Amino acid sequence: MTVEELAPESRPHLLRGVKLKNDQVRKTxxxxxxERYLRLNAISVDILQRCDGDAALSTIVDDLAEKYSAxxxxxxxxxxxxxxxxxxxxxxxx
Amino acid sequence: xxxxxAPQVSAQVSNQVPVQAPALQPPSAMLAExxxxxxxxxxxxxxxxxxxxxxxxxxxxAWQDIFTQAAALGVLHVHMSGGEPASRRDLRELVxxxxxxxxxxxxxxxxxxxxxxxxxxxxxAGLDHVQLSIQDAEAKSADWIGGYEGGFAKKLExxxxxxxxxxxxxxxxxxxxxxxxxxxxxxxxxxxxxxRRIEIAHTQYYGWALHNRAHLMPTRExxxxxxxEVEERRIRYKGQIVxxxxxxxxxxxxxxxxxxxxGRMSMNVTPQGKVLPCHAAETIPGLEFxxxxxxxxxxxxxxxxxxxxxxxxxxxxxxxxSCERKAVDFGGCRCQAMALVGDAAACxxxxxxxxxxxxxxxxxxxxxxxxxxGFTPRRIERAREKxxx
Numbered sequence: 001m002t003v004e005e006l007a008p009e010s011r012p013h014l015l016r017g018v019k020l021k022n023d024q025v026r027k028t029x030x031x032x033x034x035e036r037y038l039r040l041n042a043i044s045v046d047i048l049q050r051c052d053g054d055a056a057l058s059t060i061v062d063d064l065a066e067k068y069s070a071x072x073x074x075x076x077x078x079x080x081x082x083x084x085x086x087x088x089x090x091x092x093x094x
Numbered sequence: 095x096x097x098x099x100a101p102q103v104s105a106q107v108s109n110q111v112p113v114q115a116p117a118l119q120p121p122s123a124m125l126a127e128x129x130x131x132x133x134x135x136x137x138x139x140x141x142x143x144x145x146x147x148x149x150x151x152x153x154x155x156a157w158q159d160i161f162t163q164a165a166a167l168g169v170l171h172v173h174m175s176g177g178e179p180a181s182r183r184d185l186r187e188l189v190x191x192x193x194x195x196x197x198x199x200x201x202x203x204x205x206x207x208x209x210x211x212x213x214x215x216x217x218x219a220g221l222d223h224v225q226l227s228i229q230d231a232e233a234k235s236a237d238w239i240g241g242y243e244g245g246f247a248k249k250l251e252x253x254x255x256x257x258x259x260x261x262x263x264x265x266x267x268x269x270x271x272x273x274x275x276x277x278x279x280x281x282x283x284x285x286x287x288x289x290r291r292i293e294i295a296h297t298q299y300y301g302w303a304l305h306n307r308a309h310l311m312p313t314r315e316x317x318x319x320x321x322x323e324v325e326e327r328r329i330r331y332k333g334q335i336v337x338x339x340x341x342x343x344x345x346x347x348x349x350x351x352x353x354x355x356x357g358r359m360s361m362n363v364t365p366q367g368k369v370l371p372c373h374a375a376e377t378i379p380g381l382e383f384x385x386x387x388x389x390x391x392x393x394x395x396x397x398x399x400x401x402x403x404x405x406x407x408x409x410x411x412x413x414x415x416s417c418e419r420k421a422v423d424f425g426g427c428r429c430q431a432m433a434l435v436g437d438a439a440a441c442x443x444x445x446x447x448x449x450x451x452x453x454x455x456x457x458x459x460x461x462x463x464x465x466x467x468g469f470t471p472r473r474i475e476r477a478r479e480k481x482x483x
Contacts, residue, residue: 004333015290017223017262021196025120025168032198034223034262034291035338037122037170090262090290090336 004087006057010094012083013053018091020048033091043068047079051092057083118405120168121395123360125175125373126157128188130365132178133206135241135471136229138268138303138310140373141177145474151365154184156387158191160363163391165195173200173225177365180207186215193220200225202266205252206245213252217259224256225264225293230272231279239272241471253287264291269320269342270303270310271462278323285335292335294324296342300374300429302472309469311461317342344458348419349426349442356404356428361395369394371401374429378438404428409439413447 006012014020019032020040029040031048040048046067050060061079065072086092130145152160161172172192179185180203192199201216202225208216226249230236233246240246256263265284269277277294284292296317297303297310312320321341328337343350353360353372362370367387370376376383383400384393395401403409407420414425425431426442434443434453441448 015262016260019198019222021170023168023170025166030170032170032222034264035171035173035200035225037198088333090333 004094006080006083006087006094008056008058010057011053011055012051012057012060013093014048014051014086015091015093018086020045031091033089043078044082047082051083053093118396119358121164121359121361122169123171123173124161124164124169125173125360125362126160126188127175127177127362127364128157128179128182128185129177130474131181132176132204132472133181133242134178134204134229134245135473136227136239136268136302137306137469137471138270138297139472140298140301140303141472142301142373142376143305145177146366147474151182152367152387154187156367157184157188160367160386160391161188161192161195161197163386165192165197167392167395169197171198171200173202175202178204178207180205180212186212186219189216189221190219193222198222203227203252204240204242204245205249206242208252208255210251210255213255214259217261221261223262223264224252225266226252226256227266227268228280228283229267231276231283235273235276250287253289257288262291263287263289264293265289266293266295268295268297269312270297271312271316272310274312274316274320277320278327281324281327281331281335281337285331289335291338293338293340295340296321298340298343300377300433302470304433306469307457308461311344311458312342313462314345314458316462317345343430343444344454346444347446349423349430349444351423352427352430352442355424357395357401358405358424361391361401369398369401371404372429375400377429378432404439411439411441413445413449414441417447 017034021030021032023030029045031038031040046064047060050063061072061076064079065075083092129151130141131148164172174188179201189199199221200223201221204227228236228249229239236246237243253263265287267280281292281294299307303310324337324339357371362372363386364370367385368383369386370383375381381400381403384398386394407415410420410425414420426444428438430444431440431442432438435450443450443453445451
């Protein structure tokens with residue numbers, strides 16, 4: 001088995017058993033995964049809601065750069081940083 | 095984008111809540127011990143030595159009511175455990191109920207008692223994750239440790255069903271003297287099974303494990319070798335499998351942050367409905383725990399005397415009270431302090447700052463020199479007491 005690497009044409013998606021949840025008790029979004037959860041800030045939620053297995057990484061970055069009127073390079077760096085950390089945790093597929 | 099809006103996955107809440115005068119956080123996890131019945135007889139089981147049988151167990155509706163309350167209280171993960179949860183005939187109904195509430199549902203199983211059809215039903219009912227135990231990386235030893243002929247082969251079968259369903263799989267392996275030489279092999283084995291995650295847990299000495307300690311304790315050299323070999327796998331398999339490594343307590347310098355702090359994040363519910371901060375909490379004499387069949391879960395979480403006994407740091411003695419690590423490890427484990435030095439409020443003697451720390455090296459050296467073969471297999475006594483429920 002080889003470890004997957006992010007490319008512009010990758011189509012990231014949360015693996016089965018990894019779920020976004022809007023937690024009404026804590027008033028925050030969380031990412032539920034096997035035996036752990038992560039609290040998410042608003043932009044992480046924005047990124048992960050776009051990781052539907054259809055959209056390519058480059059499209060996700062374009063979309064967010066437009067939404068936040070921000071530099072594409074910076075957006076891409078941040079998106080890759082989040083997605084790579086989830087790949088390492090075995091929470092994301094490409 | 096500014097750095098303030100940079101995406102960040104924050105750490106779990108565990109490091110963010112101050113120990114002193116803590117605001118009570120909602121529980122994030124519930125360990126639901128559906129039954130103590132189990133076809134295996136692992137000598138390190140964390141269940142109590144005295145266990146109630148089937149006739150003392152809560153019915154389906156009582157568990158469903160507890161799960162409904164748990165979701166409202168903020169529980170995110172329900173870990174269905176036991177005993178062997180597949181021994182319950184209503185497991186599918188309980189999984190479906192939790193899934194309907196949006197609870198993340200984890201099945202902690204030996205695999206024995208599941209069939210391909212019953213597992214497919216659990217997956218269809220909304221099961222999110224499977225944690226499958228293995229006793230060793232080779233069949234003969236594994237079946238001997240678990241006291242169940244054919245158990246190892248069954249686990250291979252169950253792992254293949256999990257993979258076919260596409261559900262995430264965690265392998266759980268408890269390490270002790272009879273399998274310590276193969277701790278790293280078990281990581282290799284889990285990778286071959288397609289597991290996303292493995293827990294390599296050096297035995298924690300509570301329940302049956304404490305009872306059988308003299309037959310389970312590895313030598314320091316064995317523990318350290320196994321630990322290093324598993325850590326090497328962490329690098330080798332980066333991105334393939336996540337390794338959660340529970341260090342051997344008796345060979346550590348600092349205690350574990352047991353349960354991430356007493357009554358801070360999670361609760362255990364026994365087959366009879368008693369709500370506890372951890373598996374072993376009832377080994378501490380004089381604590382009053384409440385039952386979910388008599389009081390609401392919210393009331394128990396906020397006000398049960400047993401839960402409040404070791405929250406915050408008012409209960410701490412020296413050297414914990416003035417220790418800079420008290421927000422890191424919360425003074426270690428209350429049940430271990432009780433079991434080893436006879437005072438649940440004392441510093442966990444695993445800590446090198448404990449005045450009783452010498453005791454640990456003495457026990458570890460003495461117990462690791464014993465014969466391995468003579469342990470008492472876990473079992474529910476035939477002559478059961480009627481549980482008060």
